[in-house]
Amino acid sequence: AQSVTQLDSHVSVSEGTPVLLRCNYSSSYSPSLFWYVQHPNKGLQLLLKYTSAATLVKGINGFEAEFKKSETSFHLTKPSAHMSDAAEYFCVVRDHYNQGGKLIFGQGTELSVKP
């Protein structure tokens, strides 16, 4: 079975400092991995995706993530946090085997950004 584990339920950073949101995955095969962001009262938005191409993936709003097979990790980073980055972030693995490719979400990490 495929799964993801987000290692921190809440991360707090100061504006202008780096962001690191940690995610480990479990998958028998090379997975398809994603990070989604959910702002309050807004829909889920895709930040970036890894689908077996380059291991360093760049997304929107300056976010990037690196796929590390040896560590089974897919951590999300951003060099400098902005107040507008405050939101809930989900690490997601796609069900590779079944028709439809349903998404399997982690528990989420709430990012707070202090002025």
Next chain:
Amino acid sequence: GAGVSQTPSNKVTEKGKYVELRCDPISGHTALYWYRQSLGQGPEFLIYFQGTGAADDSGLPNDRFFAVRPEGSVSTLKIQRTERGDSAVYLCASSLPGLAGDTYNEQFFGPGTRLTVL
């Protein structure tokens, strides 16, 4: 163009009542998914439609939950005899055909329906 829309945005009901939640996908998207997000949790898969048929309903928690998509566009999630534990945000997503393997079509999410069962 228009994104995925869901109605109502909020629904408050009493325990034991029947509710229907509607999802209007992006035009041309043949794949439609329902997920449920409980408070403080990530979304969990409920059911997947390809066209009119439910291709994967393995996430439906019990037989009180049912979903239809009769014309391959709008979908309705139906919950009978609601329980307090059904309170959650119900999310709908749509995409071009959902496929197994390496090909991935991005799922676009609606804003959700917040269901509260008193």
